[in-house]
Amino acid sequence: MSWHRKHLLDIESLSAGEIVTVLDTARAFKAVGERAIKKVPALRGKTVVNLFIEPSTRTRISFELAAQRLTADIVNFSADASSFKKGETLKDTARNLEALNADFIIIRHSASGAPHFLSRVVNAHIINAGDGAHEHPTQALLDTFTIREKKGRIEGLNVTILGDILYSRVARSNIWALTKLGANVTLCGPSTLVPKTFEQMGCRVTHNMEEAIEHADIINLLRIQHERQRQTMFPSIGEYTTLFGLTKARLARTKPDALIMHPGPINRGVEIDSDIADSGRSLILEQVTNGLAVRMAVLFLVNGGPGPQGVAVG
Amino acid sequence: MSWHRKHLLDIESLSAGEIVTVLDTARAFKAVGERAIKKVPALRGKTVVNLFIEPSTRTRISFELAAQRLTADIVNFSADASSFKKGETLKDTARNLEALNADFIIIRHSASGAPHFLSRVVNAHIINAGDGAHEHPTQALLDTFTIREKKGRIEGLNVTILGDILYSRVARSNIWALTKLGANVTLCGPSTLVPKTFEQMGCRVTHNMEEAIEHADIINLLRIQHERQRQTMFPSIGEYTTLFGLTKARLARTKPDALIMHPGPINRGVEIDSDIADSGRSLILEQVTNGLAVRMAVLFLVNGGPGPQGVAVG
Amino acid sequence: MSWHRKHLLDIESLSAGEIVTVLDTARAFKAVGERAIKKVPALRGKTVVNLFIEPSTRTRISFELAAQRLTADIVNFSADASSFKKGETLKDTARNLEALNADFIIIRHSASGAPHFLSRVVNAHIINAGDGAHEHPTQALLDTFTIREKKGRIEGLNVTILGDILYSRVARSNIWALTKLGANVTLCGPSTLVPKTFEQMGCRVTHNMEEAIEHADIINLLRIQHERQRQTMFPSIGEYTTLFGLTKARLARTKPDALIMHPGPINRGVEIDSDIADSGRSLILEQVTNGLAVRMAVLFLVNGGPGPQGVAVG
Numbered sequence: 001m002s003w004h005r006k007h008l009l010d011i012e013s014l015s016a017g018e019i020v021t022v023l024d025t026a027r028a029f030k031a032v033g034e035r036a037i038k039k040v041p042a043l044r045g046k047t048v049v050n051l052f053i054e055p056s057t058r059t060r061i062s063f064e065l066a067a068q069r070l071t072a073d074i075v076n077f078s079a080d081a082s083s084f085k086k087g088e089t090l091k092d093t094a095r096n097l098e099a100l101n102a103d104f105i106i107i108r109h110s111a112s113g114a115p116h117f118l119s120r121v122v123n124a125h126i127i128n129a130g131d132g133a134h135e136h137p138t139q140a141l142l143d144t145f146t147i148r149e150k151k152g153r154i155e156g157l158n159v160t161i162l163g164d165i166l167y168s169r170v171a172r173s174n175i176w177a178l179t180k181l182g183a184n185v186t187l188c189g190p191s192t193l194v195p196k197t198f199e200q201m202g203c204r205v206t207h208n209m210e211e212a213i214e215h216a217d218i219i220n221l222l223r224i225q226h227e228r229q230r231q232t233m234f235p236s237i238g239e240y241t242t243l244f245g246l247t248k249a250r251l252a253r254t255k256p257d258a259l260i261m262h263p264g265p266i267n268r269g270v271e272i273d274s275d276i277a278d279s280g281r282s283l284i285l286e287q288v289t290n291g292l293a294v295r296m297a298v299l300f301l302v303n304g305g306p307g308p309q310g311v312a313v314g
Numbered sequence: 315m316s317w318h319r320k321h322l323l324d325i326e327s328l329s330a331g332e333i334v335t336v337l338d339t340a341r342a343f344k345a346v347g348e349r350a351i352k353k354v355p356a357l358r359g360k361t362v363v364n365l366f367i368e369p370s371t372r373t374r375i376s377f378e379l380a381a382q383r384l385t386a387d388i389v390n391f392s393a394d395a396s397s398f399k400k401g402e403t404l405k406d407t408a409r410n411l412e413a414l415n416a417d418f419i420i421i422r423h424s425a426s427g428a429p430h431f432l433s434r435v436v437n438a439h440i441i442n443a444g445d446g447a448h449e450h451p452t453q454a455l456l457d458t459f460t461i462r463e464k465k466g467r468i469e470g471l472n473v474t475i476l477g478d479i480l481y482s483r484v485a486r487s488n489i490w491a492l493t494k495l496g497a498n499v500t501l502c503g504p505s506t507l508v509p510k511t512f513e514q515m516g517c518r519v520t521h522n523m524e525e526a527i528e529h530a531d532i533i534n535l536l537r538i539q540h541e542r543q544r545q546t547m548f549p550s551i552g553e554y555t556t557l558f559g560l561t562k563a564r565l566a567r568t569k570p571d572a573l574i575m576h577p578g579p580i581n582r583g584v585e586i587d588s589d590i591a592d593s594g595r596s597l598i599l600e601q602v603t604n605g606l607a608v609r610m611a612v613l614f615l616v617n618g619g620p621g622p623q624g625v626a627v628g
Numbered sequence: 629m630s631w632h633r634k635h636l637l638d639i640e641s642l643s644a645g646e647i648v649t650v651l652d653t654a655r656a657f658k659a660v661g662e663r664a665i666k667k668v669p670a671l672r673g674k675t676v677v678n679l680f681i682e683p684s685t686r687t688r689i690s691f692e693l694a695a696q697r698l699t700a701d702i703v704n705f706s707a708d709a710s711s712f713k714k715g716e717t718l719k720d721t722a723r724n725l726e727a728l729n730a731d732f733i734i735i736r737h738s739a740s741g742a743p744h745f746l747s748r749v750v751n752a753h754i755i756n757a758g759d760g761a762h763e764h765p766t767q768a769l770l771d772t773f774t775i776r777e778k779k780g781r782i783e784g785l786n787v788t789i790l791g792d793i794l795y796s797r798v799a800r801s802n803i804w805a806l807t808k809l810g811a812n813v814t815l816c817g818p819s820t821l822v823p824k825t826f827e828q829m830g831c832r833v834t835h836n837m838e839e840a841i842e843h844a845d846i847i848n849l850l851r852i853q854h855e856r857q858r859q860t861m862f863p864s865i866g867e868y869t870t871l872f873g874l875t876k877a878r879l880a881r882t883k884p885d886a887l888i889m890h891p892g893p894i895n896r897g898v899e900i901d902s903d904i905a906d907s908g909r910s911l912i913l914e915q916v917t918n919g920l921a922v923r924m925a926v927l928f929l930v931n932g933g934p935g936p937q938g939v940a941v942g
Contacts, residue, residue: 044667045663045665045667046665047666047696049689073667073696073697075689075692075693077685077689089896092892092894092896093893096686096913096916097689098913099913099914099916099917100690100693100916100917100920101661101662101693101920
């Protein structure tokens with residue numbers, strides 16, 4: 001096992017060995033979720049704070065359940081909380097949480113770098129649950145876990161990420177994780193959302209959907225944030241679907257064992273055909289299940305793993 | 315004990331024997347709430363999700379405490395949650411919760427039939443906490459429990475339900491439960507809110523308050539939703555109170571052992587005189603206490619009861 | 629140990645001996661927060677309700693963690709809850725919570741006296757988490773705990789409270805606690821916010837900042853509620869800072885061992901210079917840590933202390 005980090009701030013700074021350690025640990029925790037009694041005492045008496053300055057029910061609940069299954073205590077501190085209304089700074093909020101003996105702060109924030117900033121001003125373990133357009137490391141770890149579980153490996157696989165790459169922390173974290181583990185990553189979407197500069201991250205960039213998915217083993221569809229970008233980055237949802245939506249016709253021209261992923265929540269009929277989302281080719285719900293296991297693994301590892309008392313996972 | 319259902323979706327489909335099983339089980343759980351240590355380990359390591367798409371603090375807290383006292387883990391997912399803002403469907407939300415290994419989904423929703431729909435698309439146990447104007451089964455079970463506890467039986471009792479019957483899921487579920495157990499049910503209120511068609515459910519319908527309560531053993535007053543219906547269904551709150559409010563003068567003409575119920579929250583001075591609500595004739599707070607016991611019983615029974623490990627209630 | 633109260637409603641009615649009992653008990657609980665496993669089973673199977681009718685994330689989380697560390701079950705009932713929207717009275721809400729077998733109700737309310745009112749209508753233990761401009765007893769207890777811990781005593785110390793005294797429940801509770809324990813309390817701020825009538829509480833009142841802090845052992849800065857009072861009580865934030873802000877120049881003229889307190893959240897650069905807030909002279913974060921210990925102590929004591937089973941704190 002190779003893990004000596006106190007925080008999980010991003011994927012960029014992790015080694016391939018560290019990523020594999022998370023995936024291996026998550027495999028053990030996935031089994032816990034399948035038991036009748038889905039709890040282990042690994043974090044008993046520890047305090048976890050969900051500091052969500054940007055709303056996210058799904059990710060918040062996933063972390064909340066991960067903490068509960070590790071027998072930690074957890075409190076939620078969400079965006080429209082009174083302290084922020086009163087103008088308190090993020091630093092002051094975090095130091096207050098630390099003063100409450102918080103052992104872990106799970107932070108989602110609209111500002112890139114907020115988790116890194118926190119890790120410098122408090123002693124608690126910091127876990128990045130999404131910071132601006134920068135990174136969403138647990139999403140990339142759960143995506144990588146899911147691919148490895150289904151395909152048996154990451155190295156040499158062709159993974160295509162489709163959609164709004166420019167503003168996507170999911171894309172950035174996935175690119176780091178997948179390239180570190182040896183996958184061939186292709187990015188595709190409208191040229192305004194998928195600039196050629198991403199080639200510097202070791203990816204192939206194309207604006208042609210058919211070409212992007214032709215040889216893919218994995219097609220990871222990002223959510224179109226149509227409530228925000230419609231006016232600015234592409235002419236219409238309809239045009240997006242026409243050019244980049246995963247339809248049955250397009251799926252028919254992919255490799256027969258190509259699998260479909262999506263970080264959710266999906267826009268049925270926009271970036272993905274509704275039937276494909278529900279088909280055996282879709283890994284969307286497995287990603288959710290694996291997310292919980294990965295988050296348990298991350299909490300467990302940053303806490304120091306089994307520790308001197310040797311609390312076993314299994 | 316006769317209970318083999320995986321879900322609690324409504325009262326309509328339950329047999330009298332199943333209803334009695336819930337009431338008997340709730341009696342054992344009521345004793346747990348009176349202990350110094352109000353917990354039993356029946357659902358340890360199980361995950362309960364409160365999926366409240368329509369706000370309800372009281373019912374949500376009642377289910378939350380019921381789950382805690384059974385030692386389950388519980389997370390709240392409420393109405394203005396981010397996923398719904400982003401346009402995710404109910405089906406997708408529920409399947410995501412299932413992918414998080416949720417064992418129970420307690421759903422309140424403004425759409426009639428939402429719990430039944432969920433029971434067809436996910437494997438978790440579904441408990442209906444109120445669906446539109448359709449049913450609110452745990453409310454009817456706690457009302458029936460309270461009547462049986464006070465009167466010793468249901469069969470042959472005269473139960474009058476007063477108020478907005480047309481739009482009331484509480485009324486519908488109560489009518490099913492009470493008639494299945496042999497009570498004589500009378501409905502009363504303005505003719506716009508208590509149409510004659512309810513006679514098809516086996517009830518007597520009257521629009522005369524005095525006649526409705528004259529021979530009643532139980533008078534169950536529904537809440538007037540005056541924030542919504544004032545303009546449309548009856549001329550004014552004042553007129554409603556004049557015609558259908560339970561005043562001391564009216565109470566004096568009922569049977570001396572007639573008891574008063576209300577699902578809460580009450581409008582003091584509208585559907586009920588404030589002193590009556592606080593009197594020894596009122597069962598309003600006992601209903602709340604019994605609601606918790608009934609919800610523990612429901613969670614326990616849909617989970618399969620004591621199960622192979624034989625976790626005892628007492 | 630001298631504690632026989634069922635509730636904590638205010639500081640005004642406590643004796644010096646009772647205050648000291650809370651402080652001594654909190655000292656034992658502070659040690660719990662420093663352990664690897666921060667839990668004691670003192671309130672296992674007890675139900676705590678956070679009834680926050682006025683929003684406060686920080687105080688709510690502090691009580692939530694205090695309850696969790698005592699192994700109680702806790703549910704949150706917050707301000708924009710549906711029942712209040714529907715017009716239910718506070719009394720009815722509290723009696724409903726009691727009917728759910730709530731053992732403790734922690735109440736924050738904009739109306740002075742709300743906790744006292746509750747203590748007369750329900751049987752649960754009531755803890756005042758701030759009522760209007762009246763009292764905020766746990767804040768005063770944590771402030772007093774912090775002073776005693778740092779200075780070794782309260783008696784004979786010069787404590788200066790600065791800012792909006794007139795509308796501050798923190799000031800009122802602190803004045804009661806400090807004068808009961810023998811401190812010399814000085815109040816300072818704009819004359820509109822610090823009327824001479826406070827001398828009747830046994831304090832010195834001055835409107836001259838330099839004079840107020842010159843001999844102080846402790847300077848407790850209250851938060852300026854600039855979002856509310858700007859227009860009415862003083863001409864501008866800038867002028868407040870000029871006259872009453874704690875700047876480095878002013879701090880240089882205080883006793884070298886004078887320590888700085890603030891109930892938080894702070895307005896950096898308004899009532900306190902940012903560097904001072906982060907300096908070794910500031911006790912702001914220690915106050916937060918001590919708040920949790922004090923709240924554990926209060927829950928423990930109103931519950932009857934160690935009780936017949938003799939659950940040990942340590």
